[in-house]
Amino acid sequence: MTDQVPGLTRPVGAAVSPRPAIAALPKYAAGKPPQAADGLTPYKLSSNENPFGPVQAAKDAYRDIDMLNRYPDPTAQTLRTALSETLGVPAEDIVAGTGSLGALTQLITCFAGTGDDGVPDEVIYPWRSFEAYPIVVRTAGAQDVQVPVDADGRHDLEAMLAAITDRTRVILLCTPNNPTGPALTHREVSDFLARVPRDVVVVIDEAYIEFIRSEDPVDALELYRNHPNAAVLRTFSKAHALAALRVGYVISQQEIIGPMRAAAPPFSVSAAAEAAAVASLSRLDEIQVTVENLVYERQRVREALLDAGWDVPAAEGNFVWLPLGDRSADFAHQAGVLALSVRAFDGEGVRVSIGVSEANDRLIELCRSYSLRG
Structure with missing residues (x-):
């Protein structure tokens, strides 16, 4: 039916549309899972998740x-x-x-x-x-x-x-x-x-x-x-x-x-x-053990990156921030090649969650070689 309904100023056949505010919302980009790579264990470092799981x-x-x-x-x-x-x-x-x-x-x-x-x-x-x-x-x-x-x-x-x-x-x-x-x-x-x-x-x-x-x-x-x-x-x-x-x-x-x-x-x-x-x-005592492990790894990662010449802001969460600007997408791609998923904010930087030691070691090595390429 396409006839105009009395009292309405829009046609009956008009498409459903959301409020303008909803249509204009930015998209939430959840962290992506890592891609497989030959000989490498994949690690997700893109969502600030606790890699050790619950108690x-x-x-x-x-x-x-x-x-x-x-x-x-x-x-x-x-x-x-x-x-x-x-x-x-x-x-x-x-x-x-x-x-x-x-x-x-x-x-x-x-x-x-x-x-x-x-x-x-x-x-x-x-x-x-x-x-x-x-x-x-x-x-x-x-x-x-x-x-x-x-x-x-x-x-x-x-x-x-x-x-x-x-x-x-x-x-x-x-x-x-x-x-x-x-x-x-x-x-x-x-x-x-x-x-x-x-x-x-x-x-x-x-x-x-x-x-x-x-x-x-x-x-x-x-x-x-x-x-x-x-x-x-x-x-x-x-x-x-x-x-x-x-x-x-x-x-x-x-x-x-x-x-x-x-x-x-x-x-x-x-x-x-x-x-x-x-x-x-x-079980807060058990939670604390996990937290201390992650804090230790966070500090280890940040210190290694600072030593390698990176600009890494103070890190107080379970992640580090790499202010890479226009190179953010490229770094995320290079991390993906090494089976690491990280969270790139295009044009701004890359957030990397702290993972298990092996994942963090791989990130450090990537950053050392990446920083040398300028």
């Missing part, structure tokens, strides 16, 4: 879930209680989500979008940073405000403060910054929060908190206790190696957590994921 207790808890016909607890009460006991924060100050990205999506949806006047709210974040930020912000109907990181890959906090307007609703801090690597200090973030308007939510994204070894690490839990507009974002995907199960959470005071809980999608954390996360929390 056995988490695997057992996941396997033992047998009520697959039942919906999970919509509030993830068992997980929130375990986090409360582990971190020393009230369980009611925690909202769990489908990974830290799911939790962040809930938060942005609650606090930034398009106002009643039809003008989009603004969300400030550093750039280059986590590539999902613009997708989450624009999907919510808000306007993202990207503030370039400095030459060392660090947040330019003064520029971020200068970018605040009457439309600013949320500011995202990524520490350590993914993909460039440097972490913020506690003094920097404390001073920053003291200068941000009280009605602007400041999210401290700590997906890689367990890997930080800087002299003045951010104590985000102290900041959340002292600043009602601060929200701490964390995940079980990295140090706990539960990336496939998608478990993350936000810690904040009730003026942020209350609306988030009201708008939370039901059953966002599966029963199996919750069980594995709780079990992993009970």
Whole structure:
């Protein structure tokens, strides 16, 4: 049927189309798996995954879930209680989500979008940073405000403060910054929060908190206790190696957590994921062994690359950043020839996840020969 329907100004046969904001979204580029090469074990170093996998207790808890016909607890009460006991924060100050990205999506949806006047709210974040930020912000109907990181890959906090307007609703801090690597200090973030308007939510994204070894690490839990507009974002995907199960959470005071809980999608954390996360929390000593191994390897890789003449920013996550600019795609190709998959950001640089020793050794050798070619 193609006749015009009374009252409509567009033809009945018009094609379905998404909102303009959706059509204009940047594409999220997930890390690709490595390609096989003769005589070489392939290694995926493109997604910041923990190569050692979860602790056995988490695997057992996941396997033992047998009520697959039942919906999970919509509030993830068992997980929130375990986090409360582990971190020393009230369980009611925690909202769990489908990974830290799911939790962040809930938060942005609650606090930034398009106002009643039809003008989009603004969300400030550093750039280059986590590539999902613009997708989450624009999907919510808000306007993202990207503030370039400095030459060392660090947040330019003064520029971020200068970018605040009457439309600013949320500011995202990524520490350590993914993909460039440097972490913020506690003094920097404390001073920053003291200068941000009280009605602007400041999210401290700590997906890689367990890997930080800087002299003045951010104590985000102290900041959340002292600043009602601060929200701490964390995940079980990295140090706990539960990336496939998608478990993350936000810690904040009730003026942020209350609306988030009201708008939370039901059953966002599966029963199996919750069980594995709780079990992993009970084995933090084992988690720490894995983390220390990765931190050691990260430092070994960075020192070797610095010795080889590379410019490698401070690395506080489970990855290193190679600011290769226009040579990024070429380096990624050369890594692929050696059965290493890395994450290239065209025209900017390459992020390389820290893997097992053999993978890291191969990366070091590639960088040594690549740097000699100029």
